[in-house]
Amino acid sequence: MNKINEVRKPPVATTGIIGWLRINLFFNWTNSLITLFVIYCLYQFIPWILDWTIFSADFKYNYLGEQITNQEMCSRNLDPENGGACWAVIYVRFYQFIYGFYPKVEVWRVNIAYVMLALALLPLLYARLPYRKYFLYFTYIFPVIAYFLLNGGLGFAEVSTNKWGGLLVTLVLGCTGIALAFPIGIMLALGRRSKLPVISMMCTLFIEFIRGVPLITLLFFGMVMLPLFLPEGIDMDGLVRVLVAVTLFQSAYMAEVIRGGLQAIPPGQYEAAKSLGMSYWRMNLLIILPQAIRISIPPIVNTSIGLFKDTTLVIIVGILDLLGIGRGTLADTNWLGLSYEIYFFVSLVFFIFTFGMSRYSLYLEKKLKTGINMGAD
Amino acid sequence: MSEESIISLKNVNKWFGDFHVLQDVNLEVKKKERIVVCGPSGSGKSTMIRCINRLEEHQEGSIVVDGIELTGNLKNIDNVRKEVGMVFQQFNLFPHLSVKENITLAPIWVKKMPKAEAEELAMRQLEIVKIPEQANKYPGQLSGGQQQRVAIARSLAMNPNIMLFDEPTSALDPEMIKEVLDVMVDLANGGMTMIVVTHEMGFAKTVADRMVFMDEGKIVEEASPDKFFNNPESDRTKLFLSQILHQ
Numbered sequence: 112m113n114k115i116n117e118v119r120k121p122p123v124a125t126t127g128i129i130g131w132l133r134i135n136l137f138f139n140w141t142n143s144l145i146t147l148f149v150i151y152c153l154y155q156f157i158p159w160i161l162d163w164t165i166f167s168a169d170f171k172y173n174y175l176g177e178q179i180t181n182q183e184m185c186s187r188n189l190d191p192e193n194g195g196a197c198w199a200v201i202y203v204r205f206y207q208f209i210y211g212f213y214p215k216v217e218v219w220r221v222n223i224a225y226v227m228l229a230l231a232l233l234p235l236l237y238a239r240l241p242y243r244k245y246f247l248y249f250t251y252i253f254p255v256i257a258y259f260l261l262n263g264g265l266g267f268a269e270v271s272t273n274k275w276g277g278l279l280v281t282l283v284l285g286c287t288g289i290a291l292a293f294p295i296g297i298m299l300a301l302g303r304r305s306k307l308p309v310i311s312m313m314c315t316l317f318i319e320f321i322r323g324v325p326l327i328t329l330l331f332f333g334m335v336m337l338p339l340f341l342p343e344g345i346d347m348d349g350l351v352r353v354l355v356a357v358t359l360f361q362s363a364y365m366a367e368v369i370r371g372g373l374q375a376i377p378p379g380q381y382e383a384a385k386s387l388g389m390s391y392w393r394m395n396l397l398i399i400l401p402q403a404i405r406i407s408i409p410p411i412v413n414t415s416i417g418l419f420k421d422t423t424l425v426i427i428v429g430i431l432d433l434l435g436i437g438r439g440t441l442a443d444t445n446w447l448g449l450s451y452e453i454y455f456f457v458s459l460v461f462f463i464f465t466f467g468m469s470r471y472s473l474y475l476e477k478k479l480k481t482g483i484n485m486g487a488d
Numbered sequence: 489m490s491e492e493s494i495i496s497l498k499n500v501n502k503w504f505g506d507f508h509v510l511q512d513v514n515l516e517v518k519k520k521e522r523i524v525v526c527g528p529s530g531s532g533k534s535t536m537i538r539c540i541n542r543l544e545e546h547q548e549g550s551i552v553v554d555g556i557e558l559t560g561n562l563k564n565i566d567n568v569r570k571e572v573g574m575v576f577q578q579f580n581l582f583p584h585l586s587v588k589e590n591i592t593l594a595p596i597w598v599k600k601m602p603k604a605e606a607e608e609l610a611m612r613q614l615e616i617v618k619i620p621e622q623a624n625k626y627p628g629q630l631s632g633g634q635q636q637r638v639a640i641a642r643s644l645a646m647n648p649n650i651m652l653f654d655e656p657t658s659a660l661d662p663e664m665i666k667e668v669l670d671v672m673v674d675l676a677n678g679g680m681t682m683i684v685v686t687h688e689m690g691f692a693k694t695v696a697d698r699m700v701f702m703d704e705g706k707i708v709e710e711a712s713p714d715k716f717f718n719n720p721e722s723d724r725t726k727l728f729l730s731q732i733l734h735q
Contacts, residue, residue: 382543383580383639387594387646388569397593401584479584 164455167195171202179203181445188448200446201456207436208456211276217268220260221279227253227260228282236471238478254290272350276431278460283350284422284432285464288357289415295358296365301395303370314366321363326421329356334428353425361418368410372403405479412472416465433457494519494554494650494681495540501548502535509535510546511705517683519649522676524692524713525685527702528728533685536702537652540683541572554649570598573643577655579635581627581642587614588623591642599646606645613641617671633664637671644675651675653684687732693717701725 179199187194231253234246263269302314333356384394426435495517502510591610617637699716
């Protein structure tokens with residue numbers, strides 16, 4: 112009977128790699144059949160896509176060794192049997208994809224802004240960053256710096272926003288929209304749940320109106336109607352008008368997402384905060400919102416990713432973002448017919464950013480969950 | 489009006505929709521008095537004590553706490569809440585904050601206490617409720633009894649004159665009830681004014697100065713524990729006691 116104290120290990124066949132394979136891939140004969148079929152498909156697809164994108168692709172020179180300057184010189188157009196993707200179009204137009212039509216002499220300013228954006232994101236991404244507090248201060252003032260850096264003023268030459276384009280516009284719209292919509296969304300969500308009927312009604316009306324209208328309509332609205340509401344003599348920049356529309360759109364969605372989080376907070380939390388003598392704002396800032404936002408991280412990131420992709424719609428009001436530059440390039444007779452390459456590249460850039468955002472949300476969820484059991488309050 | 493009353497409810501009426509939950513409730517509580525409120529569920533006992541710190545609004549009558557009348561005046565409500573601590577059935581600790589942060593939050597933000605001082609205070613309160621070693625854990629990592637003791641410590645940190653307990657042991661496993669009641673007995677012996685809604689009759693017998701029995705929104709009987717348990721006047725009280733003592 113002494114054996115009872117020995118630690119029994121699980122049967123070999125259910126753990127380790129073999130156990131995993133058995134349970135997940137070859138559990139029974141249908142399961143095995145599906146596994147084999149998927150392996151066959153991957154076997155067919157992976158070599159082909161690697162060959163097309165890398166091994167047979169042209170990057171700067173075609174297979175004859177000439178530098179590619181138009182689509183006729185691409186290997187796949189010269190010899191359809193041998194050629195892969197013709198990335199030369201990206202190489203030649205790279206400047207436009209990244210900066211739009213920003214003057215070349217001033218482009219260092221955009222580069223600095225990109226580097227600063229990365230620096231500003233750093234303290235948000237790494238909680239354990241040394242001197243995080245000072246980095247955070249930088250994050251707060253970064254938008255102001257970026258405005259003067261990109262737009263001009265304070266000794267910098269002015270660069271009109273109609274010269275901006277490509278990734279620059281995508282990032283400006285995406286980052287500003289997400290960053291501004293978050294606080295506005297919180298205010299709208301609190302407002303909609305307010306006990307004061309006027310505030311609650313105004314917020315509800317705003318949210319429902321903005322949510323009920325397609326983003327494209329709002330963009331047209333921003334372009335055409337916004338100037339009518341402004342006092343005479345004030346001319347609003349085209350990009351700013353679009354930004355206003357995008358921010359309003361995003362804040363309505365953000366408000367609903369955060370309202371969902373607010374509704375999940377048990378009434379006891381409000382009562383406990385009140386019984387400790389907290390005012391409405393303290394209660395919300397210290398007790399309710401931290402919990403509500405934590406619950407809402409997945410949908411917040413979801414709508415943010417949605418907005419980042421929706422910024423491509425600005426093309427219809429004549430602003431050329433990353434996709435807009437791509438479509439412009441396609442319309443160029445020099446690069447006619449290279450839609451695979453261009454859309455592949457644009458998709459890849461979007462994917463890198465959105466995948467990064469999604470990974471970040473997983474990291475946040477994991478980090479904020481430690482030691483907290485929301486169910487056992 | 490009695491001069492020494494710290495809490496005074498006069499003809500208080502309240503409705504939830506059409507349901508008349510408090511009917512002409514009158515209650516005077518003196519300083520340092522310990523009141524135990526009992527009664528069947530739905531009798532309005534929780535609602536009554538929640539009216540005392542204005543978590544619920546009464547619609548008729550007057551409630552005066554420590555000389556401040558509870559009306560729609562927000563300033564008065566804030567002042568009353570600073571005087572009155574409350575402990576809930578469901579603990580209602582803040583799950584995103586550690587035990588220590590739960591306790592220091594209100595002193596720091598409501599009383600503007602410096603952080604170091606507030607943390608010292610928190611540790612002192614945790615000593616009183618006998619769980620100083622849990623200071624850096626999160627509520628989700630504690631047992632129910634420990635959580636409720638933290639909730640008591642959190643209320644005490646605001647240095648209230650009055651403590652309200654709304655069925656503090658009803659959500660606890662039986663073996664944890666005693667640790668919470670012990671803390672409450674200590675508190676009572678220390679001279680705190682307390683109103684406790686509970687079905688713990690043992691606690692009521694040892695601690696209460698006065699028993700209040702409520703049914704259907706009315707105070708049916710008010711008596712000393714001795715009289716209440718041995719010689720109650722109303723039949724409703726007798727029935728209730730026979731049920732609760734023979735369960």
